[in-house]
Amino acid sequence: MGLLLMRRTGLRIGELRGLEYQCLRANGSQPLLKVPLGKMNNERLVPIATDSVDLIRRLQATAPRLRPWLVPGPRGYPIPLPIPLPWLTAMLEEHSRDLPDPVRITSHRLRHTYATEMLVPA
Numbered sequence: 593m594g595l596l597l598m599r600r601t602g603l604r605i606g607e608l609r610g611l612e613y614q615c616l617r618a619n620g621s622q623p624l625l626k627v628p629l630g631k632m633n634n635e636r637l638v639p640i641a642t643d644s645v646d647l648i649r650r651l652q653a654t655a656p657r658l659r660p661w662l663v664p665g666p667r668g669y670p671i672p673l674p675i676p677l678p679w680l681t682a683m684l685e686e687h688s689r690d691l692p693d694p695v696r697i698t699s700h701r702l703r704h705t706y707a708t709e710m711l712v713p714a
Contacts, residue, residue: 593651594663594675595684598699600644601625602706605699609674611662616648 598608610628617624617637623645624637648662655664661674680699688697695701 593647593654594680595687595699595702597644597647597651597663599702599706600647601638601640602703602710603627604703605677605680608663608680609661609677613652613657613659613662615662616645 594608597603598605603611607627612626612628615626617626619637619639623640623642625640625644625648627636627638629635651662663675665675684697684699691697
């Protein structure tokens with residue numbers, strides 16, 4: 593679900609790992625995603641669609657509320673950790689293994705796909 597959220601919002605992989613459990617905000621009726629400090633060393637609020645809000649709610653429901661990160665890391669660690677980068681990379685490889693496109697899917701490619709879709713009129 594975390595990878596799908598990246599795909600739907602254009603998040604960088606480090607931003608996904610750093611998303612707080614309570615990352616949703618609102619500006620009137622417009623839902624916003626609070627993106628943590630990332631590559632550009634700034635926080636930002638990104639407008640998101642209803643299906644992305646639903647996905648965030650599903651992620652919030654996957655584990656106890658008393659965790660700092662939206663996408664939980666390993667269970668049983670003495671301190672809550674964000675999901676490890678190698679786990680996300682392995683998941684992406686697993687879910688894209690049988691795709692007909694011969695080009696390797698990377699987390700950054702999800703970001704490009706999101707940006708391209710933003711250019712195409714609905």
